[in-house]
Amino acid sequence: xxxxxxxxxxxxxxxxxxxxxxxxxxxxxxxxxxxxxxxxxxxxxxxxxxxxxxxxxxxxxxxxxxxxxxxxxxxxxxxxxxxxxxxxxxxxxxxxxxxxxxxxxxxxxxxxxx
Amino acid sequence: xxxxxxxxxxxxxxxxxxxxxxxxxxxxxxxxxxxxxxxxxxxxxxxxxxxxxxxxxxxxxxxxxxxxxxxxxxxxxxxxxxxxxxxxxxxxxxxxxxxxxxxxxxxxxxxx
Numbered sequence: 001x002x003x004x005x006x007x008x009x010x011x012x013x014x015x016x017x018x019x020x021x022x023x024x025x026x027x028x029x030x031x032x033x034x035x036x037x038x039x040x041x042x043x044x045x046x047x048x049x050x051x052x053x054x055x056x057x058x059x060x061x062x063x064x065x066x067x068x069x070x071x072x073x074x075x076x077x078x079x080x081x082x083x084x085x086x087x088x089x090x091x092x093x094x095x096x097x098x099x100x101x102x103x104x105x106x107x108x109x110x111x112x113x114x
Numbered sequence: 115x116x117x118x119x120x121x122x123x124x125x126x127x128x129x130x131x132x133x134x135x136x137x138x139x140x141x142x143x144x145x146x147x148x149x150x151x152x153x154x155x156x157x158x159x160x161x162x163x164x165x166x167x168x169x170x171x172x173x174x175x176x177x178x179x180x181x182x183x184x185x186x187x188x189x190x191x192x193x194x195x196x197x198x199x200x201x202x203x204x205x206x207x208x209x210x211x212x213x214x215x216x217x218x219x220x221x222x223x224x225x226x
Binding site for chain 2: 034041042043044045046049103104105106107
């Protein structure tokens with residue numbers, strides 16, 4: 001499994017755009033990039049997933065350069081409720097032998113201040 | 115609400131007790147998972163079931179015993195646990211082993 005590296009923590013203020021970058025130098029051809037959000041004492045929540053270029057949904061955008069060795073989760077205009085741990089994961093879609101094996105790592109603790 | 119429910123939400127047990135954690139998913143998924151999350155540590159995958167068959171046991175001690183009677187239900191039977199087993203136990207499901215997993219709210223377990 002491709003291991004990921006992301007900052008341990010980030011701080012931001014309400015209304016700002018937050019970009020969290022994740023490095024995954026050993027990403028394989030079949031791997032997708034997925035981001036989860038976790039609040040204290042709750043299960044992680046799927047945010048967004050992509051393979052290349054840019055993906056956008058109602059919550060966030062995901063930017064993936066051509067070499068796919070990194071990705072950036074972009075949260076527009078954060079609020080206090082976006083304070084959480086954000087995990088970047090890389091893995092195939094389960095069609096191979098890595099059925100369901102996700103390596104969550106320690107994630108990035110995002111703290112949004114008023 | 116993710117469509118995955120877990121009961122109980124909180125559990126306190128002694129080291130000699132036997133208890134069970136329950137997970138139920140209402141998403142029609144075929145794969146279900148148990149994770150353990152200790153304080154300040156990453157999530158650790160414990161077990162994976164796909165179409166009711168166990169496909170992964172991540173070197174979990176035998177005091178944790180999973181059961182998957184059907185694709186919608188997953189249990190984790192606990193016996194003779196240790197205080198270091200205190201953690202948040204999370205259940206997840208996915209369509210068929212795809213990496214987009216949907217997590218339940220977890221069971222906060224405290225072993226005295």
